[in-house]
Amino acid sequence: MVSQDFVVANNTSRAADHEHDYETLGRQLRRRGIDIDRIAEDVARFRVALPSWAVGTGGTRFARYPGPGEPRDVFDKLEDCAAIHRLTGATDEVSLHFPWDQPDDLPALKARADELGLKFAPVNSNTFQDQPGQEHSYKYGSLTHTDAAVRAQAVAHNLDCIRMGKVLGSRALTVWIGDGANFPGQQHTARAFERYLESAAQIYAALPDDWCMLIEHKMYEPAFYATVIQDWGSSLMAAQALGPKALCLVDLGHHAPNVNIEMIVARLIHAGRLGGFHFNDSRYGDDDLDTGSINPYRLFLVFNELIDAERRQASNPSLAHMLDQSHNITDPVESLISSTIELQRAQAQALLVDREALAEFQTNNDALMASQALKAAFITDVSPILAKARLLNDAAIDPLGAYRASGYRQACAAARPAARGGGGGIV
Ligand SMILES: [Mn+2]
Secondary structure (H helix, E strand, C coil), rough: CHHHHHHHHHHHCHEEEEEEHHHHHHHHHHHCCHHHHHHHHHHHHCCEEEEHHHHCCCCCCCCCCCCCCCCCCCHHHHHHHHHHHEEEEECCCCEECCCCCCCHHHHHHHHHHHCCEEEEEECCCCCCCCCCCCCCCCCCCCCCCCCCCHHHHHHHHHHHHHHHHHHHHHCEEEEEECCCCCCCCCCHHHHHHHHHHHHHHHHCCCCCCEEEEEECCCCCCCCCCCEEECHHHHHHHHHHHCCECCCCCCCCCCCCCCCCCCHHHHHHHCCCEEEEEEECCCCCCCCCCCCCCHHHHHHHHHHHHHHHHHHHCCCCCEEEEEEEECCCCHHHHHHHHHHHHHHHHHHHHHHHCHHHHHHHHHCCCCCCHHHHHHHHHHHHHHHHHHHHHHHHHHCCCCHHHHHHHCHHHHHHHHHCCCCHHHHHCCC
């Protein structure tokens, strides 16, 4: 574990510089009519769930190169998540994936999470892989399969995920299916969607009152010609057909290159159906790169829509923020720490937008100054605000520096025997 005492000691040597930087930025922001403490308090309230599948090294379709001290099971994964939360103060929730994370003893897992101060975010079902001993194969689809017996098996797995999630205190089920076609003509496009709605309705009917179902769309892969839930339009149609507890989940990597994701976010908020995010970054496709590592401006623009909706008190359910990344060449703990920081950075920048001025520029069709209003917020170095937010949460001023100094990875490498390399780890 990374202990609280260690974090406090690590902060001591950085406190004076931090205070100085925070005061300097505070003076700057005061001139812009912004109270830095309010921004820091808002950022301190931000939470993002860690994906259990991302604390181990990911992989590509070609190979996986495991690192030292990888988690061996879901209990080790919780340890890593707790270490990340200790350093960031923003990640006390974990999103599990079944059956990957299915323990023999669910109450024991819940008890361990309680001990570590962790809660469970939406649980994820998996009908895009066959599991050992499974009666029917998902090779040609799951919830939309032409064979009713396969669809029933896929529905049953989702109901099982809800059952397990209830024991763990989760309140949502995320459903992503790889169903689709590789060839024109392979699948009846309309009927496949109808079968999806029929299967999803059975899952929806099993949701407890305080649960929601998050529908995750993805343009392609593994289906390379047509995917049944390929875009936000299909996702929204499904959500609206199912009922108010069905919401749309936006994974930033699941769109064509250059698609205007912030606009999708705005439209889903308009419909009251934005359920949450899988944050990551991408250059070409579903690259699952670290959040904010490729296109931080886009991330800022997404948060700009979220803050705008908040200020307008737009009617939309509260959002499930989750990371969904594949760490192939970095220490996954470090990637998750830095991704959390980038999310808070985007949030802080979006909180700095002068919305009154922006509204006026928009009304007057002053395109240049409107874009400058956004840029002024984006180019402000909000790092001292992020550090302050972490201090408010008893976390580290410099989480990455503290992590490297903690020797956590080395301790894990000693305690956890090396995982074998081998097959592709794409998830
Ligand atoms: Mn995802």
